[in-house]
Amino acid sequence: MIEYFILSASSFSGDIDNLFLVITLIIGFWFILVFGALVYFTLKFRRKDGVKAEYITGEKHSETKWTHYPHYAVIAMDVVIIAANIIVWVNIKQTLPPKDNLIRVIGQQWSWSFVDAGPDGVLDTADDITTVNDLHVKVDETYHFELQARDVIHNFSVPVFRLRQDALPGRTIKGWFKPTNTGSFDIQCAEMCGYGHGIMGGAITVHTKESYDETIVQIKNGTYESHYQKRMGTKTPLPSNTSHTEGHNSFAVLLASIF
Amino acid sequence: MSQAAAAVETGIHAEHHEDLNFLHKYILPLDHKIIAMQYIFTGMIMAIIGGYFAYAFRMQLAFPGELVPGYGLVGPGEYNMLVTNHGTIMIFWVAMPVLIAGFGNYLIPLMIGCDDMVFPRINRLSYQIFLVSALVLILSFFVKGGGFGGAWTAYPPLSSVAEYNLTDWGSSLWVLAVALEFISFLLGGINFVTTAMNARAPGMKMMDIPIAVWFIVIAVILFMASVGPLIAGAVMLFMDQRIGTTFFLPSGGGDPLLWEHLFWFFGHPEVYVVLLPTLGIVADIITVFSRKKLFGYKTVLYTAFATGGLSFVVWAHHQFIAGIDPRMANIFVVTTVLISIPLAEMMFSYIATLYGGSIELKTPMLWALSFLAAFLIGGVTGIYLGASALDVYFHDSYFVLAHFHYTFFPITIIGMFAALTFWFPKMFGRMMNETLGKIHFWGTFIPFNCIFLPLFFLGLAGQHRRIYNYQHFPDLATQELQNIRIFATVSLVVMLLFQLVFVYNFFVSMFKGEKAPDNPWRANTLEWSTSSPPPHGNFKKLPTVYRGAYEYSTPGREEDFWPQNVAPE
Numbered sequence A: 001m002i003e004y005f006i007l008s009a010s011s012f013s014g015d016i017d018n019l020f021l022v023i024t025l026i027i028g029f030w031f032i033l034v035f036g037a038l039v040y041f042t043l044k045f046r047r048k049d050g051v052k053a054e055y056i057t058g059e060k061h062s063e064t065k066w067t068h069y070p071h072y073a074v075i076a077m078d079v080v081i082i083a084a085n086i087i088v089w090v091n092i093k094q095t096l097p098p099k100d101n102l103i104r105v106i107g108q109q110w111s112w113s114f115v116d117a118g119p120d121g122v123l124d125t126a127d128d129i130t131t132v133n134d135l136h137v138k139v140d141e142t143y144h145f146e147l148q149a150r151d152v153i154h155n156f157s158v159p160v161f162r163l164r165q166d167a168l169p170g171r172t173i174k175g176w177f178k179p180t181n182t183g184s185f186d187i188q189c190a191e192m193c194g195y196g197h198g199i200m201g202g203a204i205t206v207h208t209k210e211s212y213d214e215t216i217v218q219i220k221n222g223t224y225e226s227h228y229q230k231r232m233g234t235k236t237p238l239p240s241n242t243s244h245t246e247g248h249n250s251f252a253v254l255l256a257s258i259f
Numbered sequence B: 001m002s003q004a005a006a007a008v009e010t011g012i013h014a015e016h017h018e019d020l021n022f023l024h025k026y027i028l029p030l031d032h033k034i035i036a037m038q039y040i041f042t043g044m045i046m047a048i049i050g051g052y053f054a055y056a057f058r059m060q061l062a063f064p065g066e067l068v069p070g071y072g073l074v075g076p077g078e079y080n081m082l083v084t085n086h087g088t089i090m091i092f093w094v095a096m097p098v099l100i101a102g103f104g105n106y107l108i109p110l111m112i113g114c115d116d117m118v119f120p121r122i123n124r125l126s127y128q129i130f131l132v133s134a135l136v137l138i139l140s141f142f143v144k145g146g147g148f149g150g151a152w153t154a155y156p157p158l159s160s161v162a163e164y165n166l167t168d169w170g171s172s173l174w175v176l177a178v179a180l181e182f183i184s185f186l187l188g189g190i191n192f193v194t195t196a197m198n199a200r201a202p203g204m205k206m207m208d209i210p211i212a213v214w215f216i217v218i219a220v221i222l223f224m225a226s227v228g229p230l231i232a233g234a235v236m237l238f239m240d241q242r243i244g245t246t247f248f249l250p251s252g253g254g255d256p257l258l259w260e261h262l263f264w265f266f267g268h269p270e271v272y273v274v275l276l277p278t279l280g281i282v283a284d285i286i287t288v289f290s291r292k293k294l295f296g297y298k299t300v301l302y303t304a305f306a307t308g309g310l311s312f313v314v315w316a317h318h319q320f321i322a323g324i325d326p327r328m329a330n331i332f333v334v335t336t337v338l339i340s341i342p343l344a345e346m347m348f349s350y351i352a353t354l355y356g357g358s359i360e361l362k363t364p365m366l367w368a369l370s371f372l373a374a375f376l377i378g379g380v381t382g383i384y385l386g387a388s389a390l391d392v393y394f395h396d397s398y399f400v401l402a403h404f405h406y407t408f409f410p411i412t413i414i415g416m417f418a419a420l421t422f423w424f425p426k427m428f429g430r431m432m433n434e435t436l437g438k439i440h441f442w443g444t445f446i447p448f449n450c451i452f453l454p455l456f457f458l459g460l461a462g463q464h465r466r467i468y469n470y471q472h473f474p475d476l477a478t479q480e481l482q483n484i485r486i487f488a489t490v491s492l493v494v495m496l497l498f499q500l501v502f503v504y505n506f507f508v509s510m511f512k513g514e515k516a517p518d519n520p521w522r523a524n525t526l527e528w529s530t531s532s533p534p535p536h537g538n539f540k541k542l543p544t545v546y547r548g549a550y551e552y553s554t555p556g557r558e559e560d561f562w563p564q565n566v567a568p569e
């Protein structure tokens, strides 16, 4: 159901969408049942002159079964939900599949910096590639990320991947994703981080092997045009005067344009 | 203990019930009914401020960058401040004072049949501190740098370092206001529990206490047991802000996650603190208007205890992806999903109460039933968020936002209107207009759903919270999504306009409404056995209780109700 609203573009986004569907079916059933009973009773048992209400204490077994049996069914379905959830969760958050690439993601007020470990797969070496607000990755390859924050708490969020993870100052948090569709998508900051939280975005571009290599060459020889900026430039159908005159925005864009 | 309480009580008796001048009656009252009104009116004024903030930032979302009529330009800093203080106000200065302090104060002594709270002076002090806390909060909007904008959860280091939040004194006054409010409710809470346990009318056994009183008492116990760690946290936060300690600052050896744990250890029970009073009020209203005994009184009571107990072991479901050990999440998933068990049982009991009833859809009943319907949506959508793997996608999205407004709006706003329309005759001695009441009901309930149902879909589409202008996120800047935002905002404006109907009805009925009889709804609980409004001291002669609160349509009786204080023939 989620995929109806937003593209599903990572190896685990399908699992999350399916979990959503399973839970929807279960709670949808309960919702219709309980809501139906509420509406039906309200309509059926309207006051009529001369008719007295029934006297039901709800303490005899013959009566309590009406709330107890549904109640046992709730417990059974809770078990299903918990089990389904743990399977998906363990896969996403408790296991790190073998990596093809390593990146470092750093949140700061109010921009994202990305360091790709490059071909040697080791961070802080000469072949690292650094970009701001613009992340380039290859399709169908597993990425490990090391998430950090320089000042306050941020949250690295890529909705099409169904990925959100807080970035805490003073810690490095590890995680992974594996893109399955090419294209350019939003990166958000999904934790309140101050004045510029509302502009703290970025772009992630998922490349095929060829276009990835091309982009890296452009980045290295300085002919590169930020995808984030391109997206911001072309897709802004909403009217706004605050954002264009607002100082912090141009700061982020300025940073992005350096690379 | 009971001796001491009795001594205190007689102490009050002597000085308490003679005629008082205006100052002592309305400004410095000891009478629980007047203190209750002070809380309720203060809460309603704060609700207007909180609603006005919602209006301002929703207008900005629908028409980004345009001047908001009646507010002005909402820039990024302003937006954060509005959202933060909207949330803070609605929870701490509306839900808490109106439902717990206001109706708790009004109902506890009347429903248990005593003449006042056990500690009237503490009661007065509690309101005065509360008032100061509200003024401190309002002051914080006007200091240099403006009000605090770091979200109502106030995560450090953003909230603790002025260079990060850019609202130096705004942040400190915010913390101070919240801490003062907690102190006020701690004082009030002691009073509530003591009164309900020690001052009950002769004959009222534990299982004869109306559910509304029980639930308010459980709520304040939850509050008192959970708030301690957060008061400590607030003091540490204040010290980080003002004297440069580093409790929450990693560069000084502190840890921001510590605050998250302290905050949510309180924050989760807090949602049940505000939920329970409304659930109790709703239980009383549906029994009266369906002329039915509450289905399974004891079961309902025990489910409330179970919910309250469980609410202490679920807090980390707010932190699934906050950087805690992922293995820990599994435990909190189990406890969180388990909460559905007592709450579902309670919901089933409420609905079973309607079965075989003789239902009259008076305004308070409409509010009570709509509470059940809306809270049902809030409750079932909570299951999604209790599943940690879905939280990986939904954390800080509009899905969360829509979910918790489907719990908080019914609790706070619907609950408040249910209680006000139901007890209005008792409080002011006059009836409210039914037709206007129903217009106001539909004019609130329908737009409420039009505001918040669409927000679930924005959440599914990936929209994250606390963003003043979505045009910075091309995937969210599409016209379809913008149309949804506009629809929600227009619905809000419609809903706000309908509140004028209530204001008119409320004040005109207060002075010109039809005179209310003592027991207009033919209800059983003790507050209906005294005059409307009750005199100073509540009862001419303190009542004796013979039975539980829910003897409606008892077989073998002519009348379909049997007040608690009527002696058996």
Ligand code: HEM
Pocket: B051, B054, B057, B058, B083, B084, B086, B087, B088, B090, B091, B095, B150, B151, B152, B153, B401, B405, B408, B409, B412, B413, B451, B465, B466, B467, B468, B492
């Ligand atoms: C009057 C109708 C209301 C409307 C239209 C409304 C709307 C909103 C919206 C749109 C937001 C999110 C803004 C954003 O994240 O950008 C929000 C936040 C919030 N609202 Fe409401 N709300 C209403 C009533 C309430 C009530 C009654 C409560 C609680 C008792 C409440 C509690 C909150 C809280 C806690 C937040 C989160 C604040 C934060 O992010 O720090 N709201 N509201």
Ligand SMILES: [Cu+2]
Pocket: A107, A108, A110, A153, A154, A155, A189, A190, A191, A192, A193, A197, A200
């Ligand atoms: Cu951020």
Ligand SMILES: [Cu+2]
Pocket: A154, A155, A189, A190, A191, A192, A193, A194, A196, A197, A198, A200
């Ligand atoms: Cu942010």
